[in-house]
Amino acid sequence: MTRIPEGVGWTALLTAYGRAQESRRAAKLFDDPLAATFLGAVTDARVSSGGKLPRLGPAVDDGSSALWNAFRFYFCERTPFYDQHVLRAVEGGCRQVVLVAAGLDSRAFRLGLPEDATVFELDQAAVLDFKQAVLDRHDAAPTSNRVPVRVDLVDDWPPSLLAAGFDGTLPTIWIVEGLLMYLSSSDADRLLARITSLSAPGSRFAGEYFSGPWRESDVATSNEQERAAWDLVRQAFLYGPAATHAAATSPAAWLAGRGWAPGQVTTITELGSRHGRTAPHEFARLSAPRVWLFDGTLGPIEEKA
Numbered sequence: 001m002t003r004i005p006e007g008v009g010w011t012a013l014l015t016a017y018g019r020a021q022e023s024r025r026a027a028k029l030f031d032d033p034l035a036a037t038f039l040g041a042v043t044d045a046r047v048s049s050g051g052k053l054p055r056l057g058p059a060v061d062d063g064s065s066a067l068w069n070a071f072r073f074y075f076c077e078r079t080p081f082y083d084q085h086v087l088r089a090v091e092g093g094c095r096q097v098v099l100v101a102a103g104l105d106s107r108a109f110r111l112g113l114p115e116d117a118t119v120f121e122l123d124q125a126a127v128l129d130f131k132q133a134v135l136d137r138h139d140a141a142p143t144s145n146r147v148p149v150r151v152d153l154v155d156d157w158p159p160s161l162l163a164a165g166f167d168g169t170l171p172t173i174w175i176v177e178g179l180l181m182y183l184s185s186s187d188a189d190r191l192l193a194r195i196t197s198l199s200a201p202g203s204r205f206a207g208e209y210f211s212g213p214w215r216e217s218d219v220a221t222s223n224e225q226e227r228a229a230w231d232l233v234r235q236a237f238l239y240g241p242a243a244t245h246a247a248a249t250s251p252a253a254w255l256a257g258r259g260w261a262p263g264q265v266t267t268i269t270e271l272g273s274r275h276g277r278t279a280p281h282e283f284a285r286l287s288a289p290r291v292w293l294f295d296g297t298l299g300p301i302e303e304k305a
Helices: 008-023 033-043 066-091 125-137 158-163 185-198 224-238 251-256 268-274
Strands: 096-100 118-123 145-150 172-176 204-210 260-267 291-298
Touching: 008 033, 008 066, 008 125, 033 125, 066 096, 066 172, 066 204, 066 268, 066 291, 118 125, 125 145, 145 158, 158 185, 172 185, 204 251, 251 260, 251 291, 260 268, 268 291
Parallel strands: 096 118, 096 172, 118 145, 172 204
Antiparallel strands: 204 291, 260 291
């Protein structure tokens, strides 16, 4: 059994769990065969195509957990949002894809990206080392050039990305999935500033943010394990200073403030509706915080007079 990295690595694995579940649905939104492979590596269980997935923390494969049902909806509805942005950007000429906090993302393998595209995966060394060990064991090969970049995103990471072959003169699609809500307001602003400084005109950005925190009573938990998981989630990114960040109330204005022309701004419930899926109560109730998903394009750099 491969040792799972601690901390944020668990979030990556739970996202993979949701993607593995979605991949087994008849009317699935996407297909991620590697998601179940990652699960098998940490549960030491044979993950067959027909049987239920083994339990992993709050994640269960029988629909019995309201908490996990809400998490799964969130993870699976946002995945095709980012998939489509990557595909559209590549079709539009972008040949650099940067997955910021890539986790166990497998877009370099499953989206059919061209050989001349490069996918840079930024994340902590423990997460990427775990991921690489599993990929090597199963001889998984990406369709495009894949470059893992081991960094801590609160540190000065751009030099590491440039050293890995990133070309700041080429348009890039930046995917910031499942990250901004972890950051303080100043760290989120710093991240966008660094991305902007590395981006050529025509580059694209896609991310997500919460409009505010959930309360402890907003999600029904049926046992101690679920309560502990919900407390961890709230403390990590739903109840801290990031909840008051500018992107929480106006994602478009946040992007525009750095020179990005805002594009699509939607919510997780709206995405679910478009897919014919009813959002769980945790997202659908009127007083629930909104989960914004948004994108933007970097315009020409204006020369100062």
